[in-house]
Amino acid sequence: MQAAWLTCGLLLACAARVLWWMLERVSWDRRKNRRRWADAPLPLQSLVVLGSGGHTMEMLSLLRDLDQDKYKCQFIMGETDSTSLKKVQAVRPDLAAHPHRFHTIPRSREVGQSWASSLPSTLKAFIACLSLVWKLHPQVLIVNGPGTCIPVVAAALLFELVTFRSCSLVFVESVCRVKSLSMTGKLVYLVSDSFIVHWPELAERYPKAQYLGVLL
Template sequence: MGLIERSLKMKVCLVGSSGGHLTHLYMLKPFWQKHERLWVTFDKADARSLLQDEKVTPCYYPTNRSLKALIKNSFLAWRVLRREKPDLIISTGAAVAVPFFVLGKLLGAKSIYVEVFDRIDQPTLTGRLVYPLADQIVVQWEEMKQVYPKATNLGSVF
C-alpha cells in the first residue's frame, strides 16, 4: 500500500514555495484535509490568503540557488520537524523542500515529492535532489516515469 493510499490519521507537513508550488499542494486537499497538518511556505499574500485558517510556518526566501536561504531553511526545518514530529512530509518544491526531506529522513518521517504539472519530460532541480530521499515520487505525466523510474503516475491534480 502506497503512502498516499494510507487512510490512518497522521500528521502531515506540507512544504512548498508560494505561487504555483503552493497551488499544487493545495490541490491535494482531498488527501490532506483528513489529517492534522502544518504548512511551510513563503510569507506572501497568496499564501496568507489561501492558508488563512491553517497552521503555517513561514520559511526564508528567495530560495533559488541561495546558500544563505538553504542554511536558514535547514535550521528552520530542524526546529519545525523536531517540534511537530510529522509522520509525512509532502512537497511539490521548490528549494525549501530539500532541507525538509533530508532532515525528515534523519528524523524518521516519510516523504512524498509531487513533481509539478508543467514538467512533462524534464525533472526540476528539486525533483532531482529529493528523488533519492523520497519514499514516494508522484508524477502527473506518463513520460515522467522515464525520468523518475520509481515514480507513480497519478495523473493531473487539477
C-alpha cells in the same frame, strides 16, 4: 585503550545506522508506505510545504481530496512569501481558519539568486526547519517542488535518521514538467517514498515515478 575501543564501537554503530537508513531510503518498494503506517493511530501528522507562484495553487488542488480525518496538515512557507497564505485564504478558507497550523521559515533562495550566494541563507533555513520538525514530529511530508522544500526535506530526513521515527516523503512533480524533472525532483527522487508525476513520459524515464494521471 578501553576508551579507544568504545569510541570505535560507537563509530561503527553510527556508520551501520547511517548505512541501513540509506539502504532503506533508496529502496523502491512502494508498498513500504502502506506497511509503515498500517497500524498508526489517525490522523497522521502531516507537513505540507507551500511555495510561491503556481506551486501553492497546485498543492491546494492536490489537497482538495485529502481525507482530513486521516491527515492532520501543518503548513510551511517562506517568510518572504507574501502570496501563499492569501491564496489559501481565498481558495481554502477552511484551512486558513487554523492560523496556528501555518509556519514560516527563512527562505533558502530567492528567485534569481545565485546558488553560491544562497548557501548561508539555505543553512539558516535548514536550522529553522530542524527546530520546527523536532517540534511537530511529522509522519508524512508532502512537497511539490518549490526550492523552499529542500531544507525541510533535509531536516525531516535527519530527524528520521537520528530519532528512528519514520517520516514518509511524498513528492508530487509540477504538472508543468512533462519530459524532465525539476531540480528539486532530481534531488529528492532517490530518497522519496512516493514520487508522483502527471505525465507518462516521466514515468517511462524514471522507474520509481508513479503516474496517476493529471491530479489537478
